[in-house]
Amino acid sequence: MEIPVWSEMKAGIKLAVVFAVITILVSAGITAKMWHNAKINAAVKQATTSMQLDYAKEYIKLQERSDEQEVKLKGQIDQIIKDKNEKLKVANSKYNALSSWVNGLPKQPPSSTGSSGQVSSNPRDSEDGSKDVIGVIRRQDASDLAKYASDAEEVRLGLLACYAQYDSVKTTLDKFKEENKPASLK
Numbered sequence: 001m002e003i004p005v006w007s008e009m010k011a012g013i014k015l016a017v018v019f020a021v022i023t024i025l026v027s028a029g030i031t032a033k034m035w036h037n038a039k040i041n042a043a044v045k046q047a048t049t050s051m052q053l054d055y056a057k058e059y060i061k062l063q064e065r066s067d068e069q070e071v072k073l074k075g076q077i078d079q080i081i082k083d084k085n086e087k088l089k090v091a092n093s094k095y096n097a098l099s100s101w102v103n104g105l106p107k108q109p110p111s112s113t114g115s116s117g118q119v120s121s122n123p124r125d126s127e128d129g130s131k132d133v134i135g136v137i138r139r140q141d142a143s144d145l146a147k148y149a150s151d152a153e154e155v156r157l158g159l160l161a162c163y164a165q166y167d168s169v170k171t172t173l174d175k176f177k178e179e180n181k182p183a184s185l186k
Contacts, residue, residue, distance in 0.1 A: 065176070065180060073172050076165075076168045080161050080168065081161060084157050084160070084161035088153075094150075095146055095147065095153075098149075099143055099147070102142040102143050
């Protein structure tokens with residue numbers, strides 16, 4: 001059987017051949033599009049998986065760095081607190097020494113008060129200068145002043161320790177942020 005030439009074919013057969021060719025071309029185009037979409041979906045899925053893996057690895061690295069920095073900060077803060085406590089011990093021992101000195105001073109002698117009961121401020125009214133301290137400032141007032149000075153020193157040392165802790169944490173945090181900044185923001 002011979003294949004008839006296009007010009008010898010009837011119009012109905014020509015139309016059927018055209019539709020068949022169009023159907024084959026459309027089917028081939030749809031198949032190619034489906035194949036292309038499947039390849040794109042596979043590539044996107046692979047890229048997503050790869051990015052998730054990279055993100056997870058980076059997260060783990062950052063978490064480890066964060067844990068290391070946290071340990072360092074805790075160590076620094078513990079050292080600052082230890083230093084503050086040592087300074088407080090020194091301040092408290094100074095207070096205790098001052099308090100016992102004040103309590104050990106002799107009481108005001110009766111000869112240093114005048115007839116009106118007023119305290120004399122003249123250092124020559126007593127045998128040594130320590131008696132004049134009690135003459136001008138009463139023993140309890142001196143003890144209270146020593147306690148206030150001790151409390152003020154404790155507050156000052158606590159504030160300095162707080163400043164040191166803040167500075168340490170801020171410096172470490174700024175350094176950590178800079179070291180772990182994404183490459184796109186550097």
